[in-house]
Amino acid sequence: MTGIERLHKNERILDSHGRTVSYLRLSVTDRCNLRCAYCFSKDIRFIDHQSILRYEELLTIVDLAKELGIRKVRLTGGEPFVRKDFLWLVEHILARHPELDLRITTNATLLAGKVRTLKELGVTHLNVSLDTLDPRKFVDITGRDFFRQVRSALDEVMAEGIKLKVNAVAMRGVNDDELPAFLALARDNPLDMRFIEFMPMGDDDLWSDMRYWPASDILRQAEELAELVPVQSFDGGPDADRGPARVYSIKGGKGRLGLISPLSDHFCGTCNRLRITPDGKLRTCLFSDREYRLLPMLRHPNLGPEAVLRAMRLASTRKPLGYKLLAARAKGHSVAGKRMSAIGG
Ligand SMILES: Nc1nc2c(ncn2[C@@H]2O[C@H](COP(=O)(O)OP(=O)(O)OP(=O)(O)O)[C@@H](O)[C@H]2O)c(=O)[nH]1
Ligand SMILES: C[S@@+](CC[C@H](N)C(=O)[O-])C[C@H]1O[C@@H](n2cnc3c(N)ncnc32)[C@H](O)[C@@H]1O
Numbered sequence: 001m002t003g004i005e006r007l008h009k010n011e012r013i014l015d016s017h018g019r020t021v022s023y024l025r026l027s028v029t030d031r032c033n034l035r036c037a038y039c040f041s042k043d044i045r046f047i048d049h050q051s052i053l054r055y056e057e058l059l060t061i062v063d064l065a066k067e068l069g070i071r072k073v074r075l076t077g078g079e080p081f082v083r084k085d086f087l088w089l090v091e092h093i094l095a096r097h098p099e100l101d102l103r104i105t106t107n108a109t110l111l112a113g114k115v116r117t118l119k120e121l122g123v124t125h126l127n128v129s130l131d132t133l134d135p136r137k138f139v140d141i142t143g144r145d146f147f148r149q150v151r152s153a154l155d156e157v158m159a160e161g162i163k164l165k166v167n168a169v170a171m172r173g174v175n176d177d178e179l180p181a182f183l184a185l186a187r188d189n190p191l192d193m194r195f196i197e198f199m200p201m202g203d204d205d206l207w208s209d210m211r212y213w214p215a216s217d218i219l220r221q222a223e224e225l226a227e228l229v230p231v232q233s234f235d236g237g238p239d240a241d242r243g244p245a246r247v248y249s250i251k252g253g254k255g256r257l258g259l260i261s262p263l264s265d266h267f268c269g270t271c272n273r274l275r276i277t278p279d280g281k282l283r284t285c286l287f288s289d290r291e292y293r294l295l296p297m298l299r300h301p302n303l304g305p306e307a308v309l310r311a312m313r314l315a316s317t318r319k320p321l322g323y324k325l326l327a328a329r330a331k332g333h334s335v336a337g338k339r340m341s342a343i344g345g
């Protein structure tokens with residue numbers, strides 16, 4: 001039976017590579033209070049307010065995602081906390097779907113003082129992006145002087161007992177000299193310190209081969225600094241919810257090291273993700289600019305949520321294998337033209 005036949009029978013949807021979707025990354029804004037050099041283009045034009053999914057529409061999308069079999073939703077951005085009343089959205093998603101595994105990826109600049117509320121609302125996991133532990137370098141990378149706010153938010157998250165993953169984009173010549181400091185952070189604190197291979201996304205000039213620091217090199221260098229033991233379960237969740245990171249415990253340490261290697265050792269074969277951009281476009285792969293425009297459907301008087309669900313089902317059967325797109329990209333060009341801040345990572 002093909003994916004489309006299953007779709008008509010309302011069965012769990014498999015795509016032509018035998019994959020099924022269970023995880024939605026929902027980007028709530030393309031705006032951000034940082035200007036990370038690898039993510040933000042120079043001539044940025046933000047999505048106009050009319051074209052941004054309203055909170056009620058986001059709630060409908062989550063309802064539909066649940067019907068599709070999605071069990072895990074990640075709110076991302078841009079920076080999710082710059083959107084007005086973002087906590088309202090978190091509260092209402094969890095009130096409607098208390099069993100949903102709702103997570104957030106944030107730069108943590110605006111997190112301080114909100115962590116307890118998030119915990120009370122039912123958020124159990126937070127992923128924080130932090131590419132350097134050096135306050136001056138933080139300014140160089142992000143264009144803003146917010147290191148202290150981020151660092152103290154990490155402590156607040158851990159103090160509340162929320163599971164914490166810290167993500168750093170691995171960049172040679174930028175943060176490779178900080179591997180000992182990052183490992184020390186993971187040794188001394190109950191967190192996963194994860195390095196993400198730098199991906200060629202957005203404007204062609206954002207990425208450079210010279211900056212690429214592959215996961216195998218990070219692992220080799222880290223093994224010289226600490227005794228690492230591979231952890232069987234990728235990120236501690238049920239099998240189907242495994243994240244893309246390969247995780248290592250650090251002997252004698254409280255935290256762990258994680259490596260996310262979309263370039264050197266892809267995980268497309270088990271990809272369980274859909275993405276929705278702030279303007280309601282469904283992307284079935286981070287590396288593919290093919291998008292399904294859900295927002296006009298949702299707002300159309302004769303279409304609405306039913307049509308959106310059908311489109312989401314159909315799109316789920318047509319997920320590409322991103323590593324093939326990466327291999328086919330022209331030299332010097334990005335794999336996908338859309339900037340990361342408008343997708344959500
Ligand atoms: N190529 C590719 N990269 C991904 C994918 N998922 C996550 N990443 C990269 O990993 C980064 C970190 O992702 P997070 O936002 O922490 O989410 P996650 O890795 O799914 O987190 P967990 O659910 O906690 O494992 C993203 O910003 C992307 O850069 C994916 O499906 N494909
Ligand atoms: C686009 S941001 C959105 C959420 C939030 N603003 C944050 O930074 O956590 C999500 C993630 O994408 C990562 N990212 C952005 N551009 C990337 C690239 N070219 N390669 C790898 N990761 C990238 C960021 O480091 C961040 O961890």
Ligand code: SF4
Binds near residue numbers: 077107129
């Ligand atoms: S990585 Fe996140 S924090 Fe940095 S510019 Fe992009 S969206 Fe903003």
Ligand code: SF4
Binds near residue numbers: 273321
């Ligand atoms: S590159 Fe595309 S197919 Fe591969 S894991 Fe990422 S989103 Fe999934």
